[in-house]
Amino acid sequence: MVKATWMRGGTSKCWVFERSALEVPGFTVDEVLLRLFGSPDPRQIDGVGGGTSTTSKAVILSPSEQPGVDIDYTFAQVGIDQAVVDWGSNCGNCSAVIAPYALKHGWIDAEDGLATAHIRNTNTGQLLVERMVLDGTQSTAFIPGVPFPGQAVEIGFLDPAGGTTGALFPAGDRLSTLQVAGIGSHPGFEADATLIDAGAPMVIITAAQAGLDAADFSAWPALALADSDRLDRIRRAGAVEMGLASSAESAQRAIPKLAIVQAPAAGGDDDFSVMMLSMGAPHPALAITGSVGLTMAARQPGTSIANLLPTPPGEVLHMQTPAGQIQTWQRQIEGRTAVGTTRTARELAEAQLSFDPVALPGSPSTAVLAGEPLLDPDSAQLLDDPPAHKRRTVFASVAVFAALGLGATLVGGGLLNPPATTTDGDYAGETVEMVIPLAEGGGTDTWARFVGQELVHSIPGEPGFAPINEAGGEGITGSNRFASSAADDGTELLVSTATTVVPWVLDRHVVKYSFEDLEPVLVNGTGGVIYARTAAGVKTPKDLVDRKKPLVFGGISATGLDLTTLVAFDLLEADISATFGFEGRGPVNLALQRGEVDIDYTTTSSYQSAVEPIAKEGSATVLMSFGQLDGHGKIVRDPNFPEAPTVVEVYRDLHGKEPSGPKFEAYKTLLGLTYTYQKGLWAPKDAPDEAVNLLRDSAHELSGDKEFNDKAAEVLGGYPIVADENLSQRVKDAYTVTDETKGYVTALLKDSYGIELD
Known part of the structure; x- marks a missing residue:
């Protein structure tokens, strides 16, 4: 032991x-x-x-x-x-x-x-x-x-300066001009950055250098993810300049970190806003070792941060992070410089x-x-989970340890008091826990935290908000746990996305949750386009058929969001082969620019940074959008891509008739599940009707709030929050998957891609 x-x-x-x-x-x-x-x-x-x-x-x-x-x-x-x-x-x-x-x-x-x-x-x-x-x-x-x-x-x-490189500013200057190498059709460029080694080596750039200066701070995580390849190229160039790597390609993933800073918002008490990226993903708050370098940089004239500040900071520095304000300080302790929080x-x-x-x-x-x-x-990760303890039981057990250990005494603070009811039209005293079955920092995590933080302010009683990441098994593990043990009083909600919906559609044996057994609180969609490499001989959708050599599609996983695209190709009878295993759409986009794959798709959030530039220069052609389902279940043009024909319109042009049959029904089903209603918040089926209706009404009120929609434009991509009185029926219709559709998809994966489902 x-x-x-x-x-x-x-x-x-x-x-x-x-x-x-x-x-x-x-x-x-x-x-x-x-x-x-x-x-x-x-x-x-x-x-x-x-x-x-x-x-x-x-x-x-x-x-x-x-x-x-x-x-x-x-x-x-x-x-x-x-x-x-x-x-x-x-x-x-x-x-x-x-x-x-x-x-x-x-x-x-x-x-x-x-x-x-x-x-x-x-x-x-x-x-x-x-x-x-x-x-x-x-x-x-x-x-x-x-x-x-x-x-x-x-x-x-x-005395944290120079712990890794031996110098506070390893490149010698407080502001360095980095030569960032080009890749594919993306040209190289220059970027001004502060390269500092204190607490941990770090590259600090301004929001303008990151292309985020015109965006609301709350949208930064989503936008940074969409532009992660470009930002990482800046970070790697900084690693070379700091002497941490001999080339950009050989730079470590974790060192140095990248921080993006912006001048404070008017009327606030922040000295500046900052978002840090670690391992390519936005940090939900701020790494403590990273805060040390930021604190010292703010006090050194001529750095990226100091140039933003109207006056030199005092002993305490106030930094606004995606999770809230963090305060740090720099002072003398026992005759030595100390930086801390x-x-x-x-x-x-x-x-x-x-x-x-x-x-x-x-x-x-x-x-x-x-x-x-x-x-x-x-x-x-595919093994069945045993029934988990109720989260409130776990909290009660932890509270016992807290009472025996050190720290705050919570008995008198309300934590151990009986929970307030959620059926009286008021969530005062409650905390809404949002189970996010994927890792921190991704697109779904960013969406969930943004929506959750806004939603709780619209719920009567303004409950607390606790996002909880339960990653594992492509989102299946956390979703299974929720289905088996979520609190059924309306205080615990599940986040869904295409990653968790598709395995349910495919009846994978590891999936123990069913959306038929959950109550939707709100849904939100996204869109996307299919585009191809012009040099592969693709200028219009007609170039997808009757080819001498199939176009190569770059995929992540045939049993994830890629599935909707694969069904679209099959519906159109396009000549397509596929290679799977890419780590994300960003790597596929770069592979397409290098000529390694020929055709790809992207969602709305990354279109502007990943596809629009190469389409404008003529190296790629946008062929079609996936479209959107309207309130009557009809496929219409995506409002974000009004000039792009939908998959249905392309089918009509290629084949001279309207699409129908199992392929078309499967495409409509997947379009609704993975795009029009891609993300959602769900309550357990047994949650009180009063609680579910209150949550829906609050979400519906939020969806009509202009201030919220202005703030949400970047994160939600212009696709509305849906939580109206028709939500239940609309979602029920969209989430009804026929045996015929399941059978067709299973056969497509096996016959065309050699994938047999478990």
Whole structure:
């Protein structure tokens, strides 16, 4: 057994170990951690990992023997679907647990209501000072991204400049002009950036350099995702200039990070707005190590940030992030420059973790039950989930640990009080939990967080909002959990998207949820176009048929959103072959520009950045839009692409008649599910009618709000929120999938693409 403590630090959760607890004879620390966390496995089902990067973290502590240092701290990012432990960086959020843990275990003492811990991070050599006020005046706090309070921990990074490269400004200048290489038909360009190394290496550019200066800040995550390839080229150019890579191609994915900044909005108390990208995705709040570099850059004249500020900042810096305002500071502590912020921490549980060396991956002594097949990690995500505990039961259990541990006392704060009713026309005192069955930072996550934050302000009583990512199994895992154990009082909603709808349509055996057993609260659509490489001999839709050589379609997965496009090709009788396995539409777009594939599609959100430029220069041709279903179920032109004929119009031109039959019915069905009603919010079937109707009425009121629609233009792409009185019937019609359609799609995948469904 391995003794461990489960704690939340900032916006992450981590298992805290004393170093000696991980010293298991005959095994490395890497092997012990991987086995304890249940890796490699996308769900980490046989371990304590949470299946996401923010919940697969280990903090390893020991009293320090170094003079002036209380605690040695090592951070480990435990791989999820790979048997890898990353020891190369620190986690600022998890750092918040150190002082509370050390105080509880007697490694530091409190004096006059103040506890101070001097910490050495062994990953980077960085020295930290943490302080906790314990007299009750400032002991608890809320932070953006966490719905509940915790013990306030002030974290200061001592002399953080140059920790990786040896210099605060590795390129020598406070503002560098980067030469960003072109790719495909996209030409190279110049970008001005501040290249700073403090806390972590970072490239800082303005919203104008990122092409986001004309957009509302709330739309930045969605727009950045759509333009992620261009932004990453800037980041990689910065890596070369900082000496972190010999070429843009060889730059690491995680280092340096990219931050986009903008001048403060008029009338607010923010010093500036910032969105950070990590591993190519917008960070929902802000990495603590990243905040250090931003804080120092703001105080250095001539940097990207300093040039935006009307006056030099004071000791406390106010940064607006997608999750809310974060405050940092820079001051002298014990005669040294310290940069820091305040995070919160809370102990969740103490545990004895079972270490089973027999079951270590690759161990020759691993036993296999007779008749049971060996499973590789990729197949593990397809196993059935056991019934999960009700979320309120879990909250109650966690609250017991909170009462026994350190941090804020919540008994008198209402958390343990009986929940307010949701059937009285008022959600006061409640929290709406939104289960997002996909990873943080993606398009669905951005949509859900934006819609959720706006919706709760329209619900009477203004409940709290708690987005919860339950990624895994292409969205199936979290959706299955919701179907089996969601609170049925209208406080827990499920986010759906094409990624989760299509597996349901295909009757995959791993899908345990059914949209026929859920109540729609609102739906929202998107659109898209099919385009082709002009050099492949495609100038009009007529060039899709009677070809000597089929056009090559670049796909991600035939059983995802690509399916609607495949059915469209089959309906049109287009001469198409396909290659699957691309990581996203961005890589397919680049492959098309390089001539590796011939035909592709894109959704509305990325059309302007990915397709419009190459269409204008003549290297690509927009052939058609998918169209939209109107209120009567008829396919009409997409309002965002009024000049583009729909798939139905192209069929009519190619074949001289109206489409009909199983192929056409399948296309209409998939068009409704994956485009017109692509995203939705759902309540359990047993939720009270009063609660569901209140949520719908609130969403319908929001859909008609001009201020909301102006703000939502970029995120929703001009497609309205639908939550009117006809919603239930409209969704019921759209989500009725006939056996004939299922049979046709199954046969198409098998006969044309060699894919047999499980």
